Amino acid sequence: MRARLLQAVFFTVVLTLSACATPLIHSPVFETESQLLAARGSPTRVWENPDGTRTLEYATQPYGWTCWMYTVDRDGRIVEQHxxxxxxxxxxxxxxxxxxxxxxxxxxxxxxxxxxxxGEEVWDWNIRNEWRGVLFTLFNVHFKGDVVERTSVSYVYNWLDPDAM
Structure with a gap:
């Protein structure tokens, strides 16, 4: 019983801390790269696009459930964000x-x-969860070799919630 109580406390702390580190669902609209960098800091990655623009990635994995992408033109203006x-x-x-x-x-x-x-390699991402009793919702991409075979969704349930099962 004590082990279950400790697990419950652990999951509660982890979820509370991860919620603090997770950006809001709606990112503020930025007009320039300098505004974005001042507000969000350095991106996780920067992607060079064939048209000369760059996309700045702000991933929140493994605990968050957003990954904001901001496309910046050659003049430093943000032309798309999602x-x-x-x-x-x-x-x-x-x-x-x-x-x-x-x-x-x-x-x-x-x-x-x-x-x-x-023979599958599966990558997963935390995604937004709206279900009562579900701790995590994972989006999974199944690869065979280097190619997508299929996708799936997994749910990790809160075993302390009697309505979860």
Whole structure:
């Protein structure tokens, strides 16, 4: 019983701390790269785009559930911003895409697993969760080799909530 109580306290602390580190669902609208950098600091990664623009990635994995992408033109103006982990962007992942394409589209992932029996490598991302009793919702991308085979969603339930099961 004591072990369960300690686990409950641990999960509560982890969730509380991760919520503090997670940006709001809606990012403020930035007009320039200098405004963005002053407000958000250094990006997780910077992507060079073929048209000469750059995309600044602000990933919050492994505990957060957003990944804001800001596209900056040559003059330092932000021409687009979106959450890469929004449902409409997750829906863009299709069989046949490469790991590099998925990485670019969704941003840094939370974790990788390899399943030797199926030969699949699975990357996952924490995503927004609206379900009562669910601690985490994970979006999974299943690869065979370097190519997307399929996607799935996993739920980690709060076993302390009697309505969760």
């Amino acid at each position: 959450d890469a982990l929004a449902p409409e962007n997750l829906a863009r992942i299709k069989p046949g895409m490469t790991k590099a394409e998925v990485d670019r589209l969704l941003g840094a992932h939370r974790r990788e697993h390899f399943y030797s029996l199926s």
